[in-house]
Amino acid sequence: MEYFLQQLINGVTLGSIYGLIAIGYTMVYGIIGMINFAHGDIFMVGAFIALIFIIALGFTAGTSFILLVLALMLVLVIAMVLTSIWGWTVERLAYRPLRESFRLAPLITAIGMSIVLQNLVQILQGARVKPLQPIITGGYVIMEKDGFVVNLSNIQILIVVTTVILMAVFSLIIARTELGRAQRACEQDRVMAALVGVNVDRTISLTFVIGAALAAVAGLMYLLYYGVIDFYIGFVAGIKAFTAAVLGGIGSLPGAMLGGMTIGLIETFWSAYFTVEYKDVAAFSILAIVLIFLPSGLLGKPEVEKV
Amino acid sequence: MSEGETRAWERAPVLTVEHLTMRFGGLVAVHDLSFTAGRGDITALIGPNGAGKTTVFNCITGFYKPSEGMITLAHPDGSTFLLERLDDYRIASKAHVARTFQNIRLFSGMSVLENLLVAQHNRLMRASGFTFAGIIGLGTFRRAEEKAVELAKYWLERTGLLERADDAAGDLPYGDQRRLEIARAMCTQPVLLCLDEPAAGLNPRESHELNQLLLSIRESENISILLIEHDMGVVMEISDHIIVLDYGEKIADGTPQQVRTDPAVIAAYLGVEDEEVEAVEKEILQ
Numbered sequence: 001m002e003y004f005l006q007q008l009i010n011g012v013t014l015g016s017i018y019g020l021i022a023i024g025y026t027m028v029y030g031i032i033g034m035i036n037f038a039h040g041d042i043f044m045v046g047a048f049i050a051l052i053f054i055i056a057l058g059f060t061a062g063t064s065f066i067l068l069v070l071a072l073m074l075v076l077v078i079a080m081v082l083t084s085i086w087g088w089t090v091e092r093l094a095y096r097p098l099r100e101s102f103r104l105a106p107l108i109t110a111i112g113m114s115i116v117l118q119n120l121v122q123i124l125q126g127a128r129v130k131p132l133q134p135i136i137t138g139g140y141v142i143m144e145k146d147g148f149v150v151n152l153s154n155i156q157i158l159i160v161v162t163t164v165i166l167m168a169v170f171s172l173i174i175a176r177t178e179l180g181r182a183q184r185a186c187e188q189d190r191v192m193a194a195l196v197g198v199n200v201d202r203t204i205s206l207t208f209v210i211g212a213a214l215a216a217v218a219g220l221m222y223l224l225y226y227g228v229i230d231f232y233i234g235f236v237a238g239i240k241a242f243t244a245a246v247l248g249g250i251g252s253l254p255g256a257m258l259g260g261m262t263i264g265l266i267e268t269f270w271s272a273y274f275t276v277e278y279k280d281v282a283a284f285s286i287l288a289i290v291l292i293f294l295p296s297g298l299l300g301k302p303e304v305e306k307v
Numbered sequence: 308m309s310e311g312e313t314r315a316w317e318r319a320p321v322l323t324v325e326h327l328t329m330r331f332g333g334l335v336a337v338h339d340l341s342f343t344a345g346r347g348d349i350t351a352l353i354g355p356n357g358a359g360k361t362t363v364f365n366c367i368t369g370f371y372k373p374s375e376g377m378i379t380l381a382h383p384d385g386s387t388f389l390l391e392r393l394d395d396y397r398i399a400s401k402a403h404v405a406r407t408f409q410n411i412r413l414f415s416g417m418s419v420l421e422n423l424l425v426a427q428h429n430r431l432m433r434a435s436g437f438t439f440a441g442i443i444g445l446g447t448f449r450r451a452e453e454k455a456v457e458l459a460k461y462w463l464e465r466t467g468l469l470e471r472a473d474d475a476a477g478d479l480p481y482g483d484q485r486r487l488e489i490a491r492a493m494c495t496q497p498v499l500l501c502l503d504e505p506a507a508g509l510n511p512r513e514s515h516e517l518n519q520l521l522l523s524i525r526e527s528e529n530i531s532i533l534l535i536e537h538d539m540g541v542v543m544e545i546s547d548h549i550i551v552l553d554y555g556e557k558i559a560d561g562t563p564q565q566v567r568t569d570p571a572v573i574a575a576y577l578g579v580e581d582e583e584v585e586a587v588e589k590e591i592l593q
Contacts, residue, residue, distance in 0.1 A: 178424075178452075181421060182428050184417055185428075192414070194395040195368060195369075196399055196405070196494075197396055197495055198425065199400070
């Protein structure tokens with residue numbers, strides 16, 4: 001029971017990070033029907049930007065609490081803004097010129113963009129892993145029995161709380177604001193949206209910006225949680241988040257969150273009760289099984305052929 | 308109307324199409340077409356199938372870039388827009404041209420009300436400071452949103468759809484969807500409203516209601532309407548000015564009275580050979 005509870009906490013934390021990245025995949029797919037394979041690397045860029053500013057600001061676990069919170073908020077905002085610019089640039093350079101081209105073209109440039117970002121960071125930051133001293137330490141003991149301690153660390157609380165808040169905010173944006181309305185209109189009929197005066201290019205750009213901003217949050221969380229990053233983290237995390245988006249039903253925002261959680265939990269529990277080596281196999285197998293029975297994912301809407 | 312009197316489309320055109328040509332590869336869909344549509348008029352574009360009516364519409368609303376020619380829209384304040392040079396969304400947001408489609412194109416997964424709010428996108432976007440001020444909850448956005456909902460409600464009432472405001476647009480019956488499309492076009496606050504076969508698929512009663520709606524819109528809103536229509540009953544009843552196309556060229560242009568008796572029009576509609584036109588003409592004049 002204690003062991004289970006501990007794994008549940010770990011799984012939810014991991015799932016939050018996946019969920020944040022998965023939103024970027026699902027929103028972009030929803031609006032232009034393409035898989036942005038460079039999104040995982042945008043997440044990696046976000047993590048590096050966060051690392052650079054954490055080191056530049058020079059705060060550590062010893063910094064007083066108020067200052068630490070302020071500094072982290074500052075890093076978060078900087079990382080979100082700078083990563084958004086990367087996301088915007090990638091869309092502008094690699095996807096928009098190909099929007100009227102055949103369907104596979106932007107997919108290929110997306111893979112190209114992914115390689116470009118990885119290599120760029122490798123050249124600029126070096127290929128070795130970058131460690132970061134733990135900044136947020138401490139936590140709570142929830143339960144103790146037979147010498148097994150169930151820990152809920154502060155960093156886990158921070159990750160889950162931040163994720164929940166951001167997901168709520170962005171769900172509200174999509175549901176309530178004019179930008180969200182325009183996004184949904186573009187999803188359904190881009191041509192008609194333009195005819196009622198919606199600037200479709202701008203709406204698509206803003207979608208990439210929002211996706212990149214959330215990936216930057218995930219990047220900072222990943223950095224704080226694991227304490228090491230390298231230029232390659234975007235690949236694995238990106239594939240997992242993409243899986244999460246497909247599992248939840250690609251194009252669906254709550255689906256991405258649910259999918260992220262599910263993948264995070266499967267991975268954690270598989271590692272805990274079976275073998276760590278096969279955790280990815282487990283996650284992808286479950287994806288395959290779910291897709292056999294629910295081809296449009298857990299919360300996805302089945303695609304309706306337009307007549 | 309007496310002979311000497313000038314007509315609205317000659318005196319104060321809202322839309323001037325000059326030497327419009329549209330080629331698709333070797334096919335010439337519209338050839339050297341010039342016409343004007345008067346401010347406040349209901350102008351009908353008619354012609355047999357494949358005459359190029361929808362192509363003209365697509366050129367006006369930015370779907371196609373014309374191969375040749377100029378399309379000028381004049382606003383009541385005197386400013387003019389060259390429609391063939393504007394990006395697609397600017398035709399709606401800057402030049403204020405709205406259109407509907409022959410096969411209805413609503414945002415079917417969104418509610419009826421939301422369809423009308425999307426049509427007011429630019430005003431709301433500006434008021435919300437590109438959404439970011441809106442999140443913080445600045446008052447200007449809430450007021451703009453309230454105004455937008457009010458305008459939407461006004462049009463829902465005029466089109467008789469107020470009770471269905473929260474239903475998904477795709478769930479409405481066919482006739483209601485047609486009217487919703489017009490309501491959505493009106494929410495963009497157009498100067499020129501382009502309707503592509505608004506009466507297609509409507510029963511006679513619905514079609515009559517549509518006529519009343521269009522006439523009342525023209526009466527109250529100070530806009531001009533350009534429509535493509537097959538239903539001659541609709542065309543003759545409501546239009547002030549008719550332009551007849553055949554094989555991408557204009558064959559007649561005038562009031563319903565003039566067009567109705569024009570031998571070239573009759574020939575085009577009945578599919579008469581050119582040589583027989585005179586014979587047909589004689590028959591009519593008898």
